[in-house]
Amino acid sequence: MEEEINKVTLHGMWASTYSKRVELALSIKGVPFEYVEEDLINKSPSLLQYNPVHKKVPVLVHNGKSICESMVIVEYIDETWKNEPRLLPDDPYKRARVRFWADFFHQKVLPCLLNLVISEGDRQNKCVGEFQKKLKILEDNIDEMFVDDQGASRIKEGRVGMLDIIALTVLGAYKAQEEVIGFKIIDQNKNPKVFSWVNALLEQPKFKELVPPHDKVVSLLLYLKQNNIKLAPN
Known part of the structure; x- marks a missing residue:
């Protein structure tokens, strides 16, 4: 029972x-x-x-x-389940900060990225500009997001939280997305901190086993693009 x-x-x-x-x-x-x-x-x-x-x-x-x-x-x-690792900090201010950036990914970055993947021509060019603005915001603020958690070093130690989960699920399929649209989404030279963050997460054993197969993701994105299907946040 x-x-x-x-x-x-x-x-x-x-x-x-x-x-x-x-x-x-x-x-x-x-x-x-x-x-x-x-x-x-x-x-x-x-x-x-x-x-x-x-x-x-x-x-x-x-x-x-x-x-x-x-x-x-x-x-x-x-x-x-209050066991470690905690996905959000106990401190109310730090929790609020995590929620803010998680919401930024959820409400701003992801819809922009989805629009970019399914768009064509002039509309795609506009989406590229909008998406690059969102990435720049992340790049400029990534140190502030993890100022108390020693940034990428905590990922190497397996200490990942809510922001890492959101970042991986939004940007973790960037290689499949790049294959579909034909150009770089996350540029290592322009967005080195975001690039390092996402790739450090992709190397985590728990994350590796849950990332969908590249070819299946490409096929799905091509289907969405060809049928102009937009996905709403959930």
């Missing part, structure tokens, strides 16, 4: 940036969970039951209760 009460189930989709955030959070915290792959064209009755408002993944079901929206779920995981 106890096992059933504490059961954790994640309804997700293999290529979903938002689902991967939750998978990474659970993996980092060492939380055992059952994974249910959803077909977003033919959504399961369970998904519609657990997320009747948005009808999207990810949905985390814990103790028979559902939690929706990726950012909300990641915080729920950190608050429910």
